[in-house]
Amino acid sequence: MPRGAFSAAGLAAALSLALTACSSSSGPAASSTPAGQAGGSLVVGVTSDPDTLFPWKATQFTAVNVLQNLYGTLTEFDKDLNVVPGLAESWQAAEDGKQLTLKLRQGVTFADGSTFDSKDVKSSLDKIMDEKTAAVARASLASVKSVEAPDASTVVLELTGPDAALPANLATVNMAILSSDDTEEKLNATPNGTGPFTLGKRVASQSITLNRNDKYWGAEKPKVGSVEFRVIPDESSIVSAMQSGNVQLAVFNDPLVAQTAEGGGTITVAKTPQLNYHALQLNAQRGDLKDVNVRLAIQCAIDRKQVLDTAALGEGEVTGPITAPAFKSDPNKRPCPNRDLAKAAEYLGKAGKSGGVTVKTIVSQGEYATSVNEAQNLKAQLAEAKINLELEVLESGAFVDRWVAADFDAAVALNGGRPDPDGSYGRYFTSEGNLNKVAGYSSPELDKLFAQGKATSDQAARKAIYDQVGAHLEDNAAWIWLFSGYTYTATTANVTGFTPMASGSLQYLRTTAVG
């Protein structure tokens, strides 16, 4: 009997524990909903904290998204990625293309109240071009010789030659215009931009809150009083946070997470085709891959749809090199648009490698959700064509190191695309491009085509030129373009007015309202 007393005590303890768990689970449910919505504030779920608040060095997704709402650029993209006026109201290229004159918007102020004028533009562009600043967009200004500011509302860029891609290049947040009085050190802690929002509160690794900039120059002021980017490191935890109403908007990369989010019924998920593209990068400087026939054999032995279906649940579109909506490549106009093993064998024969080849391939783990699955599917498909992909799965830091050093035969990569094809590929596939070592391929014809593309401002003519660029890249199997995925923008029912973009940008937070 006494023993029974003991067990009763244990049972009681276990029971009371279960009871506390139950009671506190039902209690706070009511109070948890309104917290995120009160006072017209929008909570955006993000998986990581911005790694920098200095716009010229920001490449991380969250950092770019946050900074885009704080800083202004000379030009901007609209929802279809056309270049539209930003801080510059208009721009005009000279007849010979050696000058670009920008007329600046009047009455714009920085968050600290100081006035924006041509002095700020000149100092910003000069600093971006200075190597010491280590600004990541420096190469986009390669055609700019000097920047003049003849009066407060005019800026003249002296160019080495025509550069039709320049207006688009000025639209990224890496080209943000900073006040000439500011320093990097100051801005790291207190951003001071001309964007629709200003920095409110920041709690390291937890949240960053932006407040509406009432002095914003745009015709429409932001609808919400504040936007909080709340760090919830795990994408499926963001889904739970949305289900319980704590978070109202999030952008997902993982198709599986997007599907779960949609499954509940309370969350709407919008799919937007991305500019980003998945590719099997081939390094034409190495080993067997020097032979164009080997590269073509690889191209013919891959069924891209199968890679998309098995690795990304079919969520995406098979793509050619150019993903920008206005310049899109036609994936059917390439050698072996469909898998053709006989043709692959023929190419291998031509290369004198009928017995097969081995290609050392690097794959990053953890950088994006589908990498390893893609690599395994490619390996399986290519094995049937006697092409052995030797996979080396690397932690993302190690992958970047090897990639940057071009130390690979092939790489399974997810590359960022840009709205202008010159911006996307000029740096990779021109002989002088600063990523040419990584791309592993260039040719005099391509150099000529890229130069022509830059010198032409007529849109239709440019489209024709970049069609040729795309064809050249695929005819030589510089890389194997596989597919473009989607970005998934998830919103709860009370969110209206948000427009997702193919660049994954959250610039339309300014038109978003929470009901």
Add this chain to the structure above:
Amino acid sequence: MRLLRNRPLRRVAETIGILFGVAVVVFVMLRALPGDQITAGLGTEAAALTPAQRQALEQYYGLDQPLVAQFFSWLGNMFTGNFGYSARSQQSVLELTLHALPVTFELAVLSIVLALLIGVPLGTLAASRTNSARDAAGQVVSLAGLSIPAFLLATTLLSIFAASFGFNPNGQGFATLTEDPLLNLQQMLLPALVLGFGIAAPILRTTRTAVLEVRSNDFVRTARAKGVPERRLQVRHVLGNALVPIVTMTGLQFGYLLGGAVVVEQIFSVPGIGRQVLLGIQQKEYAVVQSTVLVIALAFVLVNLLTDLLYRVIDPRVRAS
């Protein structure tokens, strides 16, 4: 060497030695990792840097100094309370740690309490009649605790509570104990349950074994023969003596918890020390990782020291030796 025969002094010397060892190992391992702060920050864009740009960045982050100089300047600075600086969050690592450590400490304490509440009674119950149904039940609980991965339990709990009851305090901004005690406890409940359940298993097993062992001792039989009431016998004689291994196990587990329940903190977005280290590693923020790990090591050593002291309180034999 006679100094070292003095027990407390020897412990201090040991502690310093251990901490120095940890410092060296962390420093070396971090640098052995591929990638540095620059590539971690810029990703593949780092390929576009010109040599002059890279040099400017290396200078900015202090990566241009020789490794040995970096090591000793870091260690020297730590003695003066300067734990380094996070380029990412623009805050001193000391400040970050002072925010993160109490959060993890609280989580660890709650988890241990829950684990003890589950583990000790169930372990005693299981031992009370070996090979009975309750013993089997105890085995099942401890097996479940050991084998269900924390991330699975965490995501399951989270989605059940969020989807079915709309209860998800962890989706809100984190509240510290001083800011909003009620919300804080709600936010700690699920992570503490997940961690506590995992730790309850070894505590349950240790308790069961210890109770069985103590009960077979002569003094228990003597006490019973002398007519000590059964309840008093169980609590004072059996459980009291079984406490030593339970305390050891608990102290050990507590140390591990302080080391950061990384996965659980990540899933429930609890801004504790584990997440701080994880973020630091991802961003290759050397100062953050090095200093935080050293603080964790110090905490671990201190917990062990405390456990030692506790023995002396609960077990007179240790005091005598």
